[in-house]
Amino acid sequence: MLMSLAGIIFGIGFFIVTQAQTSGFEQFFIRTILGTNGAIRIEDKFQDTIFAMAAAGHNADASKFEVAADRSARKYIEGVEDPERITDALHKFRNVSGVSTVVEGSVIADSSFKNDSAKVYGINLADHLAVSDLAAQIVRGAGSLEDFRSSPQGLLIGRVLADRLQLGPGDSVLLQAGTEQRRYRVSALYETGVSDIDRVRIFMHLGEARSLLKKTSGASFIQVALFDRDRAPMDALQMESVLRHGAKSWQEREKSWLEAFRALQISAAITVSTIILISGLGMFNTLAMIVIEKTKEIAILRSMGYTRSDIARIFIWLGAIVLFFGTIGGWALGAGVTYGVSMVKLPIRGIFRTDTFQVYWSIWHYVVATISAAVVVMTAAIIPARRAARLEPGDIIRGTSQ
C-alpha cells in the first residue's frame, strides 16, 4: 500500500514536472516568435484568377473565409503595394495591437575586417517596437536603442552577424545593394536567440532602406501584433479576404515546431502516466490480496449486520486515502521539482535564447495529473471493493468452519 502511495506521488509529481517543462519551453518559443516575427505577417498581394473567383462565387452563401481558403488558384504579386491603406485597414481590426511596415532587401555588409551577406529591414522604430520585443533584445552594454532612434545612419545588427564582421557599437559598416553603396554606423547589437535572425538581420530606418534598396513605395511585408494571440489564425483568414493580401499567422508559420512541441508534451504525458498506471496495478493487487486475506473478517462484519455497501466502502476509502495523500504529495513534489528545475542553468541558442530551464506554471497540469490518478486509483479500488461486497457470508463461514 505504501509502495502504491509512493508510486502515485511520483506519478503525479513527474507528470506535473514534465508538463511544466515541455509547455515551459513551448511557451518560451511562442514568446520568442511573437517577439521577432510577430503574430501575423501580411505579404504579397494576390489577385484571384478567373477560376478562383468562379469557385468562390459559385456558392452565394459562401463565407468570406472560403475565398481565402483556396490559395492554390491565386496569382500572387510580391510585396505590399499600398502599405498606408493596409495599415489603416489593419487598425480597424479590434484584436490588432500594433502594425509595422517593413521594407526588406539583401545586401552585402562590408566591415574593414571582412564582408558577409545580410538582410536589411527598414522599419519605423516606434511602430516596430509595438510588434516585437526588439527593445528587450538589445544586448546589454552593446549600444543603445536611443542612439539608433536619434541617428539616421544608425543600424541594429544581430549579434552573430556582428561577431562575424567583428563589429561593435560605434563602428562603421558599408552596405551594398545592387550598385548602391552607403556607409552606416552600428548603434547597437541585438540578440533574439533565433540563429536564423541573429545571423542575417540588420535593422535600419525605413527611409534609409527605401533609398538604399531603391524601393520608394510599397513594402515587403507588414508585421502585425495582436492582443489575443490565439485568435491569430482566424484574424489572418479575415485579413486575407478583406485586404486581398496573403496573411500568415504565427501558428501557420511555425507549424512544424509547434507540432514537435505538442508531440513532446503528449509523449511525456504518456510515459509518465505509466508510472501512475503501474502504481494503480500495484494497488489493485494489494487490495485484491486484502479481500482474499480478509474474507473471514468480511463474513463476520456481514453477520453482524454490515451491508454490502459498507464492505465496499472500506475498500473505496482505502483507495480514496491513497489518492488523497498521493495527490497532496504529488502536487508538493511536482511544484518543488518544477521550481528546482527552473533554477537549473541551461544556455540554449538556436530557436530561442535562454540561460535557464523554462517552466510554465499551469493549474491544468495539476488537474490533469490528479484526474488521471483518480481514474486509475478509483478503478483499482472499485473492482476489489465490488468483489468483497459480492462475497456470501454463509459460504465463507461454512468454508472456514469445516
Next chain:
Amino acid sequence: MATNTNSIVLRCENLHRYLGEGEGRVHVLRGVSFEARRGQVTAIVGPSGCGKSTLLYLLGLLDQPNDGSIWISEQLMSNSSDLDRTAARCEHIGFVFQFHFLMQEFSALDNVMMPMRKLGRLDEGQMADRARMLLGEVGLGDKTHRLATQLSGGEQQRVAVARALANQPSIILADEPTGNLDVKNSALVFDLLTKLAKENGQAVVLVTHNPDIAERCDETKPMRDGEFVRK
C-alpha cells in the same frame, strides 16, 4: 412486538437446503421445522455432517433455504432481500461461532462495539460503556484494551459472546461455541450464555457435541441426516 403470549421469536417451517453443484449436490436439510422462545436455551445435537451448522446459518439469515419459511419476531424473512436480512441480523441476531472470529487488529472493546456502531442507536460514550459492561460480565473487565491476538482462546470466545450480546438481540445462535475450549472454559462460556439469556429474555439456540452441555439445556433437539428425530 416480541412480547407474544408464547414469546416465540424465531420460527421455521419445512426448511430444505441443497448444497453443492451437479453430481455433488446434496440434500442437506430435509424439511426442518423448529421454534425458539424467549429465555429458553435449545441445544441441537447430532452426528457430524447431519446439517446442524447449515440449519443455524439459515436461521441466522446468513444463507437462504431452497424451500420453507423462516419468521423472526413474526416477520417472514426467508426470502427477503439481502439488505433486509442484513438489517435483521444487525438488530435481532447475535452469532457465536466455533472459532471466535474476532477482528485481530482491534481491541476487545472495539470488537464488542462493532455491532453497536452499525446499529447506531448509542453515541460513542454509551457504546464504550456498554461494551465495558458486557466485557465485565464475561469476566474480562481488566482486559478491555487488549488486542484480540493478546487474548487466550477462551478469553477470545468470551469476547465473542459479549459481541453477540452487544445489540441486545432477541436471538443468539451459537455454533459449537465451546468446541475449541477445555472443560473449564467450556463450562464458563456456556454458563455465561445461559445466564445472560435468562436475565435478558433472549432465545439461545446452540449446536453442541458435548453431552454435559446438552444435558443442561432447556430442550435438546437431536438431528440425523437433515431431519429432527424423536429421542
